[in-house]
Amino acid sequence: MARNIQSLERAAAMLRLLAGGERRLGLSDIASSLGLAKGTAHGILRTLQQEGFVEQDDASGRYQLGAELLRLGTTYLDIHELRARALVWTDDLARSSGESVYLGVLHQQGVLIVHHVFRPDDSRQVLEIGAMQPLHSTALGKVLSAYDPVAHSEAIEADRKAFTDRTVCELDSFEQLLDFTRARGYAADVEETWEGVASVAAPIHDRRRMPVGAVGITGAVERLCRDGELRPDLVAAVRDCGRAVSRDLGAGRF
Amino acid sequence: MTDAHTAGIASHGHGPFIAAIDQGTTSSRCIVFDRDGRIVSVDQKEHEQIFPKPGWVEHNATEIWTNVQEVVAGAIEKAGITRDDIKAIGITNQRETTLLWDKNTGEPVHNALVWQDTRTDALCKELGRNVGQDRFRRETGLPLASYFAGPKARWLLDNVEGLRERAEAGDILFGTMDSWVIWNLTGGVDGGHHVTDVTNASRTLLMNLHTLEWDDKIAESIGVPLAMLPEIRSSAEVYGEIKGGKLGELLGGIPVASALGDQQAALFGQTCFAEGEAKSTYGTGTFMLMNTGEKIINSYSGLLTTVGYRIGDDKPVYALEGSIAVTGSLVQWMRDQMGLISTAAEIETLALSVEDNGGAYFVPAFSGLFAPYWRPDARGVIAGLTRYVTKAHIARAVLEATAWQTREISDAMTKDSGVELTALKVDGGMTSNNLLMQTLSDFLDAPVVRPMVAETTCLGAAYAAGLAVGFWTSTDDLRANWRRAAEWTPRMDAETRDREYKSWLKAVERTMGWIADED
Numbered sequence: 166m167a168r169n170i171q172s173l174e175r176a177a178a179m180l181r182l183l184a185g186g187e188r189r190l191g192l193s194d195i196a197s198s199l200g201l202a203k204g205t206a207h208g209i210l211r212t213l214q215q216e217g218f219v220e221q222d223d224a225s226g227r228y229q230l231g232a233e234l235l236r237l238g239t240t241y242l243d244i245h246e247l248r249a250r251a252l253v254w255t256d257d258l259a260r261s262s263g264e265s266v267y268l269g270v271l272h273q274q275g276v277l278i279v280h281h282v283f284r285p286d287d288s289r290q291v292l293e294i295g296a297m298q299p300l301h302s303t304a305l306g307k308v309l310s311a312y313d314p315v316a317h318s319e320a321i322e323a324d325r326k327a328f329t330d331r332t333v334c335e336l337d338s339f340e341q342l343l344d345f346t347r348a349r350g351y352a353a354d355v356e357e358t359w360e361g362v363a364s365v366a367a368p369i370h371d372r373r374r375m376p377v378g379a380v381g382i383t384g385a386v387e388r389l390c391r392d393g394e395l396r397p398d399l400v401a402a403v404r405d406c407g408r409a410v411s412r413d414l415g416a417g418r419f
Numbered sequence: 420m421t422d423a424h425t426a427g428i429a430s431h432g433h434g435p436f437i438a439a440i441d442q443g444t445t446s447s448r449c450i451v452f453d454r455d456g457r458i459v460s461v462d463q464k465e466h467e468q469i470f471p472k473p474g475w476v477e478h479n480a481t482e483i484w485t486n487v488q489e490v491v492a493g494a495i496e497k498a499g500i501t502r503d504d505i506k507a508i509g510i511t512n513q514r515e516t517t518l519l520w521d522k523n524t525g526e527p528v529h530n531a532l533v534w535q536d537t538r539t540d541a542l543c544k545e546l547g548r549n550v551g552q553d554r555f556r557r558e559t560g561l562p563l564a565s566y567f568a569g570p571k572a573r574w575l576l577d578n579v580e581g582l583r584e585r586a587e588a589g590d591i592l593f594g595t596m597d598s599w600v601i602w603n604l605t606g607g608v609d610g611g612h613h614v615t616d617v618t619n620a621s622r623t624l625l626m627n628l629h630t631l632e633w634d635d636k637i638a639e640s641i642g643v644p645l646a647m648l649p650e651i652r653s654s655a656e657v658y659g660e661i662k663g664g665k666l667g668e669l670l671g672g673i674p675v676a677s678a679l680g681d682q683q684a685a686l687f688g689q690t691c692f693a694e695g696e697a698k699s700t701y702g703t704g705t706f707m708l709m710n711t712g713e714k715i716i717n718s719y720s721g722l723l724t725t726v727g728y729r730i731g732d733d734k735p736v737y738a739l740e741g742s743i744a745v746t747g748s749l750v751q752w753m754r755d756q757m758g759l760i761s762t763a764a765e766i767e768t769l770a771l772s773v774e775d776n777g778g779a780y781f782v783p784a785f786s787g788l789f790a791p792y793w794r795p796d797a798r799g800v801i802a803g804l805t806r807y808v809t810k811a812h813i814a815r816a817v818l819e820a821t822a823w824q825t826r827e828i829s830d831a832m833t834k835d836s837g838v839e840l841t842a843l844k845v846d847g848g849m850t851s852n853n854l855l856m857q858t859l860s861d862f863l864d865a866p867v868v869r870p871m872v873a874e875t876t877c878l879g880a881a882y883a884a885g886l887a888v889g890f891w892t893s894t895d896d897l898r899a900n901w902r903r904a905a906e907w908t909p910r911m912d913a914e915t916r917d918r919e920y921k922s923w924l925k926a927v928e929r930t931m932g933w934i935a936d937e938d
Contacts, residue, residue: 243762243764243765243768244768245764245765245766245767245768245851245852245853246762246764246765248764248851248853249763249764249848249851249852252850252851252873253873256871256872256873256904257457257458259871259902259904260455260457260871260902281905282871282904282905283902283903283904283905283906285871285902285903285904287902287903290903290906292905292906292907294853
């Protein structure tokens with residue numbers, strides 16, 4: 166069995182010390198209670214403070230539990246909140262790219278479509294909110310698998326079915342694809358899920374840099390690709406949209 | 420406000436552009452649009468809401484004019500463009516809010532009386548004489564109610580000392596916010612144009628809908644001297660050019676080329692140019708307008724008859740209007756007063772955790788029932804409660820309330836106009852609620868369509884201004900710009916819909932007569 170990490174044990178002890186009632190403690194109290202040198206205790210407290218688990222009172226210099234602890238475990242981003250925040254940005258993406266836009270989140274073993282903007286060409290289209298897409302082959306699914314550890318383990322354990330000749334099913338190649346996705350910041354699906362259809366997607370992060378969803382465009386491979394490659398202007402537009410929605414979530418407005 | 424719209428790939432860095440000012444109830448905004456109707460830049464500034472007494476709401480018009488100048492300059496700067504790139508500027512505004520100012524000094528004689536202000540309630544009752552609130556309905560399309568501008572002007576003349584004499588001497592000008600902004604933009608005391616457009620004039624209770632001119636008999640009855648009223652012009656024509664002041668330096672010479680009340684601007688922005696086309700804007704409250712073409716339809720179902728728009732010398736286009744007082748504000752009430760959700764968007768999550776309303780119906784008649792009932796004695800009810808009902812069922816009933824109220828307005832419009840609603844174009848914040856939009860389509864038994872530009876109000880003003888200067892050549896050009904972002908189609912069977920509607924109507928009945936004293 167691996168040895169425990171001492172600094173984490175000490176950090177946990179500090180949080181327990183500060184928990185329970187209206188406790189505010191100074192650096193020397195904390196150090197002496199735990200039998201630590203002041204310098205060591207200060208280093209741990211500063212790290213906890215950066216993470217928001219501990220706050221320091223400006224006037225007295227004493228430490229108390231931070232607001233982040235309250236949020237832990239209780240918050241998740243409501244998917245309808247995500248849609249409301251993404252609305253203007255996804256409209257603009259559809260308009261500028263000329264393609265349909267999808268916003269997806271992890272749900273069970275797949276991607277749940279929570280928002281869909283029509284391709285702006287007046288053709289008959291059906292709203293696909295509530296539909297599911299596979300994790301391992303779609304651009305949205307690959308983004309989620311690359312950034313969200315829960316999605317990753319779902320994709321690894323799943324039966325990665327070949328939808329077309331191009332679907333990447335074998336584990337090592339799939340993991341390489343996810344590494345590549347993280348390295349360049351977006352994922353592509355060129356006829357890996359549907360013949361003739363390509364898509365490109367980028368991650369959406371919340372204010373704690375947690376991956377909460379993915380946004381992407383989907384359309385005919387002839388329009389999205391040029392000389393066998395995804396058009397860089399479309400990739401840039403999708404990534405800009407992902408960043409814009411992330412920024413909006415980071416603002417923490419209600 | 421999100422400093423939006425840098426996400427595009429298609430370049431909109433090259434002009435020309437149209438700017439639109441939205442002088443709204445809580446803020447003033449300016450948006451710059453490109454030829455495709457896409458947003459290039461936005462600037463916005465809020466102004467103070469002044470509550471001198473319960474039921475009174477005022478705005479400082481000087482502050483508003485300062486803000487308008489700032490947001491116009493701000494939007495131009497953010498877009499990184501100059502005077503040469505802007506072909507025209509258009510205006511849309513909070514309707515009915517009333518201002519009187521001195522034409523020699525340019526100073527308001529009093530704060531503007533905001534549309535929500537109810538101080539003229541008693542005056543309106545008095546003006547109804549033995550006829551009641553429909554005394555001027557045939558000519559103006561409106562009931563005598565405290566929203567409208569004419570009685571507000573009369574209140575100012577009666578209550579600001581010496582004002583009536585100054586008005587009769589011709590020193591005082593009346594205007595809704597469009598007039599105030601246009602007068603200032605075009606030079607103010609130095610030759611500013613004192614005009615209003617037909618849509619704003621149609622909210623004063625002073626304009627005859629048939630002649631589109633001030634009705635001298637009604638003006639006399641209400642007690643407003645004709646001399647202080649602005650000239651009524653179309654919604655899309657050049658009223659004058661930007662001149663003088665800070666904006667004169669920045670944008671001097673640019674034509675001021677449209678004015679439309681906010682709801683009419685949204686109708687225009689949604690390109691509802693054909694008879695029978697309707698839009699509904701879902702915000703705190705909801706406003707639904709239906710284009711009735713060249714026909715002035717008298718409503719017997721409690722709707723308002725109003726001018727939709729008039730483009731230059733073309734024939735005017737009329738509209739029927741129905742408003743719902745409580746829609747988005749009911750969701751806010753669930754969040755703030757009941758604490759059942761922590762953000763407005765969560766209402767959908769909660770509502771989706773159950774299959775249906777569990778037999779519960781929520782009629783939010785918080786301050787009485789509006790169109791088509793007009794029952795001030797009604798108060799809100801939640802009906803059909805049993806042990807089975809959970810907060811999730813109530814959340815569902817909250818969303819259904821907005822959809823049923825839309826259905827009631829739509830039914831009233833069909834009854835008055837004989838035109839069936841073919842599709843409803845929606846905008847406003849609540850359109851991000853997928854369950855609500857689907858429910859709306861189910862209850863209306865008609866498709867519900869959301870356009871790609873959410874800012875339909877500003878877009879409408881920009882469209883009208885662009886038409887006036889030939890930036891766009893026809894309404895067909897504008898229709899070509901319209902893009903469907905989403906469409907919901909009915910999925911509910913007729914039997915369920917009819918049964919649910921009956922239950923809703925029973926719940927509505929139970930709200931009436933709660934306040935015993937009111938007549």
